[in-house]
Amino acid sequence: xxxxxxxxxVANAMYEMVKEYHGKKNFKAMDLTKAMKQKYGEDxxxxxxCKKAIRQLIDSGxxxxxxxxxxxxxxxxxS
Amino acid sequence: MTTNKRETPxxxxxxxxxxPSFVKELKKSADNPMTNDxxxxxxxxxxxxxxxxxxxxxxxxxxxxxxxxxxYCDLPEEFPNVAHFHTMRINHPAGWFYTSDVLRKICDIWExxxxxxxxxxxxxxxxxxxxxxxxxxxxxxxxxxxxxxxxGGSGSDMRTPSCCCxxxxxxxxxxxxxxxxxxxxQHWQDELHxxxxxxxxxxxxxxxxxxxVASIARADMSIIGTWRDDIQQDDAAVAEYxxxxxxxxxxxxxxxxxTQCMSWxxxxxxxxxxxxxxxxxxxxxxxxxxxxGKDRGATILLGAKAPIIGGALLSSVLIxxxxxxxxxxxxxxxxxxxxxxxxxHGKNRERVGEFIQRIGxxxxxxxxxxxxxxxMVVHPRTNPYIFFELDEDEDxxxxx
Numbered sequence: 001x002x003x004x005x006x007x008x009x010v011a012n013a014m015y016e017m018v019k020e021y022h023g024k025k026n027f028k029a030m031d032l033t034k035a036m037k038q039k040y041g042e043d044x045x046x047x048x049x050c051k052k053a054i055r056q057l058i059d060s061g062x063x064x065x066x067x068x069x070x071x072x073x074x075x076x077x078x079s
Numbered sequence: 080m081t082t083n084k085r086e087t088p089x090x091x092x093x094x095x096x097x098x099p100s101f102v103k104e105l106k107k108s109a110d111n112p113m114t115n116d117x118x119x120x121x122x123x124x125x126x127x128x129x130x131x132x133x134x135x136x137x138x139x140x141x142x143x144x145x146x147x148x149x150x151y152c153d154l155p156e157e158f159p160n161v162a163h164f165h166t167m168r169i170n171h172p173a174g175w176f177y178t179s180d181v182l183r184k185i186c187d188i189w190e191x192x193x194x195x196x197x198x199x200x201x202x203x204x205x206x207x208x209x210x211x212x213x214x215x216x217x218x219x220x221x222x223x224x225x226x227x228x229x230x231g232g233s234g235s236d237m238r239t240p241s242c243c244c245x246x247x248x249x250x251x252x253x254x255x256x257x258x259x260x261x262x263x264x265q266h267w268q269d270e271l272h273x274x275x276x277x278x279x280x281x282x283x284x285x286x287x288x289x290x291x292v293a294s295i296a297r298a299d300m301s302i303i304g305t306w307r308d309d310i311q312q313d314d315a316a317v318a319e320y321x322x323x324x325x326x327x328x329x330x331x332x333x334x335x336x337x338t339q340c341m342s343w344x345x346x347x348x349x350x351x352x353x354x355x356x357x358x359x360x361x362x363x364x365x366x367x368x369x370x371x372g373k374d375r376g377a378t379i380l381l382g383a384k385a386p387i388i389g390g391a392l393l394s395s396v397l398i399x400x401x402x403x404x405x406x407x408x409x410x411x412x413x414x415x416x417x418x419x420x421x422x423x424h425g426k427n428r429e430r431v432g433e434f435i436q437r438i439g440x441x442x443x444x445x446x447x448x449x450x451x452x453x454x455m456v457v458h459p460r461t462n463p464y465i466f467f468e469l470d471e472d473e474d475x476x477x478x479x
Contacts, residue, residue, distance in 0.1 A: 029275035030422050058142055065144030067135040070427050071234035071274030077137045
């Protein structure tokens with residue numbers, strides 16, 4: 001699997017996690033990174049890769065940042 | 080458009096007195112409906128003794144997690160023109176230098192898209208645009224980027240680095256504060272715009288220990304200029320201060336030295352530079368006679384915060400002397416070690432200084448790979464029960 005494919009896969013997994021817990025739990029970037037490291041293993045997924053996946057997630061408009069007493073990654077308004 | 084100006088008897092009191100008044104300034108643009116409602120909601124808050132703003136939420140510009148602070152009025156029917164009144168933080172140029180042409184451009188952009196009210200500059204250092212409706216955020220951002228500006232930080236990210244005017248205007252600057260600030264702003268764009276930390280992280284760069292940007296009290300990482308060699312001393316100029324009567328050298332200089340590291344024998348000022356703590360007092364009193372040494376750099380300190388309710392926490396020494404030569408690679412590596420460790424183990428809304436207090440400085444230093452030095456100690460410990468832990472190598476040696 002190429003790096004780009006892995007970034008896409010991790011971004012999708014992050015998106016599913018944010019979607020599943022939407023309205024119940026807020027995730028920070030580090031929460032998503034920790035969860036992905038646990039899911040894929042630290043030998044496969046590291047912080048730099050997660051950073052790129054989050055960037056993809058935000059730039060694609062699937063997720064957005066919110067501020068609720070801290071900055072979180074969440075679904076855009078109206079989702 | 081004619082606006083019915085609101086009656087504001089309570090906040091009118093803030094116009095009295097010799098000091099500058101933000102109410103007076105706001106009233107100058109009260110023909111703008113947003114400003115008029117802003118004055119109205121403030122008057123209402125003074126009457127009700129409660130704020131009428133809610134902040135936070137989902138507002139921002141595409142791709143960025145910082146730079147826009149959502150603000151909504153909780154009385155939108157009464158004050159419809161400030162129902163959305165978002166704040167935009169615009170990354171200022173290092174040292175706050177502008178051309179008048181650029182200032183006009185910024186103001187034109189803001190009058191076109193927002194309330195026209197600015198705060199030059201906010202306590203973060205940024206140019207603050209006060210009062211934008213949600214639909215105008217992207218167009219404002221677009222015009223700003225075209226004019227060469229970008230948003231600053233907000234939320235749990237690296238905040239817009241700020242600095243004193245440094246070598247541009249100050250002879251005491253021990254390093255290029257503006258160059259350093261520009262460098263780290265460019266280097267950590269991702270950290271500035273995409274919040275990934277437990278809480279905010281501020282850099283403030285002061286060129287000398289006078290610390291004109293109060294970095295020691297306000298920045299998570301304070302970079303304060305200092306020197307390693309002796310204070311530069313011009314004995315003839317010292318004598319001139321004394322003979323002209325401009326300075327009472329015994330009372331105003333020697334007597335106020337916090338470490339008593341200097342003496343005056345009636346003819347010559349003698350400084351024991353080994354005991355000097357770089358407080359800058361003598362240099363400030365006799366600027367023509369004394370100056371910081373020539374071997375200059377900065378002290379790197381960590382962990383300040385200036386809370387509204389709790390007590391202030393000043394930053395503590397992390398690196399006693401750093402040469403501050405671009406591209407500052409060692410410092411950048413250390414900062415990223417700190418971010419990794421704090422990011423992994425910090426609690427939500429826990430500043431790095433609070434994190435260090437919680438886990439202990441010893442553990443923190445071990446994790447970021449920095450050796451303890453005497454300069455990190457604030458005062459001698461009062462607990463007499465000190466336990467030394469031998470490291471593994473020493474253990475093995477003893478067993479051998």
